[in-house]
Amino acid sequence: MAALALLSAAAALGPGLASPRYRPDWASLDARPLPAWFDRAKVGVFVHWGVFSVPAWGSEWFWWHWQGQHDAAYERFVRRRFPPGTTYAEFAPRFTAHDFQPREWARLFQRAGARYVVLTTKHHEGFTNWGSPVSWNWNSVDTGPHRDLVGELGEALRESNLRYGLYHSLMEWFNPLYLADKQNDFKTQSFVLKKTMPELYDLVLKYKPDLIWSDGDWEAPDSYWNSTSFLAWLYNDSPVKDTVVVNDRWGRGCSCRHGGFYNCADKYRPGTLPEHKWEMCSSLDRLSWGYRSNMSLPEVMDEMSMIEELVQTVSLGGNYLLNVGPTKEGVIVPIFQERLLALGRWLDTNGEAIYESQPWRVQMENTTDTxxxxxxxxxxxxxxxxxxxxxxxxxxxxxxxxxxxxxxxxxxxxxxxxxxxxxxxxxxxxxxxxxxxxxxxxxxxxxxxxx
CATH class of the missing domain: 2.60.40.1180 (Golgi alpha-mannosidase II)
Structure with missing residues (x-):
């Protein structure tokens, strides 16, 4: 923890000090102090929203299970619900966001006690929730909502003084450029140079995020993704160089080893106090990150489980990122709202023990885990x-x-x-x-x- 305290102290001094130039290698990038706001924030809300919210069945990996794995249950679901020959691309126009009110979302997240919010700008399906110049007709401005969802939510969150994080998947399951690079054992980088990197730079320059939550990295090494050169630019020259925080999903083998804070795995619980700042991401729907229309009450996390996860995470030095999946219309269903507001009420009373806290010399009573x-x-x-x-x-x-x-x-x-x-x-x-x-x-x- 001494290392964490030093990092926090250095970060608290802020951008007034002449910042060192970071080299595009892990030894240099990993030495960057984590901006202090992240550890102080403790609580965030994660939002999984995309074309997968249209079938709203199984999980946000719908397309992969249906056409990557040819899972019989998914094939049956499509046969029963959609006309013969339906393609995944045909779901996009039904992703309407008709009821999306970004200010209402921001108010809800603020009342939930969140200090930051992370939105999926692009999941593994490749559909972008902003008008990406390199995602022609597969983005929320050209089709579906015909709105810049990333920009609208960002504006509303900033009005509410909430930090804004952008989730971005490096890979795309069915992108022909990605599949060609994969075929070449990732010795070629067409997909990275024409799609992934242009989009990451565009997101940073356009929306100036406080956090980049990278994912979809596991099939290829970081040298394929050009992760270290992107991060060196992000830390040295980007408009958010002094405040931006990133996670650890930047290439095969990076997780839990390189980057900013560590996610390690979804719903990660370290058990003992880690030496490195980490974050636990969890989902109110225990079975999915994206919205499912057939979700049942026992599958939704109850208040007790939420508080338990938050408390155990923060005691062990972590941040707690709790996920909701909105509907294709942009509604956060009432049961999710109710859970978020319950979390907020608990934090209204007990937040003094959570926000800006540090782990103590003992994290848990040795006689009980309660x-x-x-x-x-x-x-x-x-x-x-x-x-x-x-x-x-x-x-x-x-x-x-x-x-x-x-x-x-x-x-x-x-x-x-x-x-x-x-x-x-x-x-x-x-x-x-x-x-x-x-x-x-x-x-x-x-x-x-x-x-």
Whole structure:
């Protein structure tokens, strides 16, 4: 964690210092301090939206399962729902975004407690949610919505003071240029030079993102993708060189090893405190990142699971990026809104233990996995996921002193505590009215004057 603290300190000094020039190699690029805003933000919302939102079935990998793998269930689905001979391209005009109200989205994400939002500008299907000059007739301006979705959302988020991240898939399943390069064992780079890189530069210059969330890298090495030269330009000369943050998906073998923060894998849980800044991406629909019209209630993450993931992630030094998939019309369905607003209400009360926090010397109570810790300077926060039966919270890790003060976030006044025989503390929690349903998931005691 010392390395993280140094990075944060260096990043906090900001662009006032003459920035070093980064070379297009990992040794140089990996040494760049992570801009401090990212670690402070802690909570983000991920949005998967594209032509895959039209069939809205299975997952956002619909096209691949249907025509890459010829999965019988997908073939049956298309036969039953669409005219014979339907192609994936014919779904694009039905991606209307008729009900897309970017300001409403921004307001929802803000109320959810998010500090940044990441939108799919282009998933593996290759359809771009902005008028890409190298994606003729396969973009949201030429067909479907006839709108610049990336630009409209960016404007609304910035009005709401939210940071903006752009997800971008390096590869495209069925692009003939990509398939030709793949056929040549990636010794040729037609696709990279004519499609991937022009689009990445265009996104940065046009929308000046705070974050680039790269994906679709796994089939080819970073030397094929020209990742290091792009990142050197991004860090040295781009309009966002001092503030932009990137992830770790820049070529086969890069994940968890190179780049800015690490994603490692989808829904990654490290188990112990990593040395490097990381992010956990998770999805409210447990089975898909894109919208599914046949999603059922048990398949949606409940409030308790959401709070648990957030708390465990932040205690271990990570950021939490929670995904929603809007409909083809641009509606975030009410169940997703309800979950996001529940997260926001929890953060309204307990955000002091989350935003701008640091991992403490102990991340989890060794006797149970239902108590997690964060810290801010000398203040320690103990986040307990289950309310103790006798309303007495046992904490074995903090070492109290005579001046120790204990409060419960969202509750006025201080709490009584006593030294636990052996080590630690016993904290008497306020009396909660008996209720068949717990009023919420997760509470926070703030400890001042403990070691």
């Amino acid at each position: 108590v997690w810790y964060t810290s801010k300077g000398p203040v320690v926060f103990a986040i307990f996921l289950l309310w103790p039966r006798d309303s007495v919270l046992h904490l074995s890790s903090p070492i109290p002193s005579p001046g120790t003060q204990v409060t419960l976030l969202g509750f006025a006044g201080t709490l009584e505590w006593q030294k636990q025989p052996g080590k630690g503390m016993l904290i008497t929690l306020p009396y909660m009215l008996p209720s068949p349903v717990p009023p919420q998931s997760g509470w926070v005691v703030k400890l001042e004057g403990v070691k």
